[in-house]
Amino acid sequence: MTSETRQKILEAASNLFELQGYHATGLNQIVDESKTPRGSLYYYFPDGKEEIAAEAVTLRMSEAITHTYQLINQVDDPAEAIYEMIFKASQKIIEQGYCTGAPIAAIALETSNSNERIRQACAQGYEGLQDVIRAKLVLSGFSSQIAATLAATVAASMEGAMILSRTQQNPDILIQVAAQMRIMIQTASKS
Amino acid sequence: MTSETRQKILEAASNLFELQGYHATGLNQIVDESKTPRGSLYYYFPDGKEEIAAEAVTLRMSEAITHTYQLINQVDDPAEAIYEMIFKASQKIIEQGYCTGAPIAAIALETSNSNERIRQACAQGYEGLQDVIRAKLVLSGFSSQIAATLAATVAASMEGAMILSRTQQNPDILIQVAAQMRIMIQTASKS
DNA sequence: GTCTATAATAAGATAGAC
DNA sequence: GTCTATCTTATTATAGAC
Numbered sequence: 001m002t003s004e005t006r007q008k009i010l011e012a013a014s015n016l017f018e019l020q021g022y023h024a025t026g027l028n029q030i031v032d033e034s035k036t037p038r039g040s041l042y043y044y045f046p047d048g049k050e051e052i053a054a055e056a057v058t059l060r061m062s063e064a065i066t067h068t069y070q071l072i073n074q075v076d077d078p079a080e081a082i083y084e085m086i087f088k089a090s091q092k093i094i095e096q097g098y099c100t101g102a103p104i105a106a107i108a109l110e111t112s113n114s115n116e117r118i119r120q121a122c123a124q125g126y127e128g129l130q131d132v133i134r135a136k137l138v139l140s141g142f143s144s145q146i147a148a149t150l151a152a153t154v155a156a157s158m159e160g161a162m163i164l165s166r167t168q169q170n171p172d173i174l175i176q177v178a179a180q181m182r183i184m185i186q187t188a189s190k191s
Numbered sequence: 192m193t194s195e196t197r198q199k200i201l202e203a204a205s206n207l208f209e210l211q212g213y214h215a216t217g218l219n220q221i222v223d224e225s226k227t228p229r230g231s232l233y234y235y236f237p238d239g240k241e242e243i244a245a246e247a248v249t250l251r252m253s254e255a256i257t258h259t260y261q262l263i264n265q266v267d268d269p270a271e272a273i274y275e276m277i278f279k280a281s282q283k284i285i286e287q288g289y290c291t292g293a294p295i296a297a298i299a300l301e302t303s304n305s306n307e308r309i310r311q312a313c314a315q316g317y318e319g320l321q322d323v324i325r326a327k328l329v330l331s332g333f334s335s336q337i338a339a340t341l342a343a344t345v346a347a348s349m350e351g352a353m354i355l356s357r358t359q360q361n362p363d364i365l366i367q368v369a370a371q372m373r374i375m376i377q378t379a380s381k382s
Numbered sequence: 383g384t385c386t387a388t389a390a391t392a393a394g395a396t397a398g399a400c
Numbered sequence: 401g402t403c404t405a406t407c408t409t410a411t412t413a414t415a416g417a418c
Contacts, residue, residue, distance in 0.1 A: 005383085021301040023214035026411060039384035048412065099304045108358045109297035110212040113290045123359045152355075152367040153348055160351030161343070167299045168314045176343040180375070187378050196401085217393065230402035239395065385418075393410065400403075 006044040008034040014056035019099055021106035022053060022118075053107060054121040060103050061125025069132050078140040079185035082133070086158055086178035090171040093162065098169040101162035130155045143191040150188060154181055197235040199225040205247035210290055212297035213244060213309075244298060245312040251294050252316025260323050269331040270376035273324070277349055277369035281362040284353065289360040292353035321346045334382045341379060345372055 012034030016025040027049060031038050045051040068085065075081035093101045108122040130151050137147035161177040203225030207216040218240060222229050236242040259276065266272035284292045299313040321342050328338035352368040 019304055021212060021214060021297070023212060024301060024305070027413090028411085037384050039386085042413075043383060102300065105354055106212070106297060106300035108354060109293065109300070110215060112358055113210055114215070119358060126355050126358060149367040149371050152352070152364045153371040156351035156355055156364055156368050157344055157348035158351065159354060160347035160349065163296055163299060163350060163354075164317050164343075164347055167303055167310060167317060173343045173347055176340040177347050180340050180344040183379075184371070184375050188374075218395090219393085228402050230404080233395075234401060383418105385416100387415085387417105389412105389414075391411080391413100394408090396407075397405090398403100399405105400401105 003044065005036045005040050008036050009041065009044065009052065010056050010059050012036075013052050014060045014103065017053065017056060017107050018060075018103040022110045027052075050115060050117060053111070053115075053118050057104050057107060057118065057121040057125055061122075061128060064103065064125070065128045065132055068129060072132065072136050078137055078142075079182045081136065082154055082185060083178050083182035086154075086161070086174060086181060089158065089162065090165065090174035090178065093165055093174065094171050098166050101166045102159055105159060105163060126155070137185075141190050142188070146188060146190065150185060153184070157181065194235065196227045196231050199227050200232065200235065200243065201247050201250050203227075204243050205251045205294065208244065208247060208298050209251075209294040213301045218243075241306060241308060244302070244306075244309050248295050248298060248309065248312040248316055252313075252319060255294065255316070256319045256323055259320060263323065263327050269328055269333075270373045272327065273345055273376060274369050274373035277345075277352070277365060277372060280349065280353065281356065281365035281369065284356055284365065285362050289357050292357045293350055296350060296354060317346070328376075332381050333379070337379060337381065341376060344375070348372065 009030060013025070013030045016029060016033060027041060030052065031041060041052075042048065045055070071085050071088070072081045075084060089101070104122050104125060107118065108126075111118040111122075133154050134147045134151035137150055138144060142150065157177050157180075158174075161174045165171050165174045200221060204216070204221045207220060207224060218232060221243065222232060232243075233239060236246070262276050262279070263272045266275060280292070295313050295316060298309065299317075302309040302313075324345050325338045325342035328341055329335060333341065348368050348371075349365075352365045356362050356365045
């Protein structure tokens, strides 16, 4: 039942939402970009744009969570693993010419006061991402409470740094944050 | 030259941009909310919405910079000063019912690929905010380079935490980041 | 599953009067 | 400085054919 058309729509939509945000992205543009039949959009997504956005957010964040999980567990030392994760994000943003980064931040901010369904999809995505980081830290011997605080700081600083780097068209902040997160985790007490 | 009508438009616009973002905010809504004459909008802002947004961003960030400067220099110890700054932001977001926070983040993300003028206004605002934090750290004895890295991390983590707290309608991340930034600065080497 | 046509609405922007 | 009216062009969404 995993329709290919449906999947194409979600992928095109999530890319456009990352580049432009929610309200700037029209359904026509999603149809054009996805190269899917015009008549299929409301067939697969009866609730229209709202449903597409909620599903696109969920899809994008589940991909990000899987990717983060694999990346962060390639390296044993948590400080090094998190450093490399953020540093790689800085390299990706450079490659892409500073037009991407923080895939759901725009949509989260644009809809947090106007659309509960989309807001909740964003909130769940953010929570899942934090959980992966926290689990890595717990596995590395940090107490549950300290791991939670460190994970929150890593997730928040990475999200903020992506926005700042993208806006300033400069990877420096992301690179500085990567280095600082490494130091922070290295010097953190484990209990 | 400081027209009151002009000022009212900018204030209403910057509030709406914070709540809804750029593309969801219409010129009619700005006129209504600001309680200014309909015919004045294009008189004061010949370039229309783009000009309003660029000026609103500049206004909002210069206020934020002034506010941050005063707040951060009330307390001598930099770790404590930054802790209180972020903690106060968490209290404000609670008071406001999680509908505000990160005043220009949405507009920055929505326009970073489509409007150079607005993007630059956002970039300058973010830079000014970092400068205030960096200056405080330099004054506290940190080397220029370490102060820059710490300031970048504080600015990024605060921005990210505001977005996450707002999206999750929960102040925890902001409070955890406040606590962690305090530890980070306390334990940072000064050179 | 997919099509076209269109409804219904709202957007940003401009012209010309006063 | 401010007004109204209007142009142009989007938008989301639906109806009905195939």
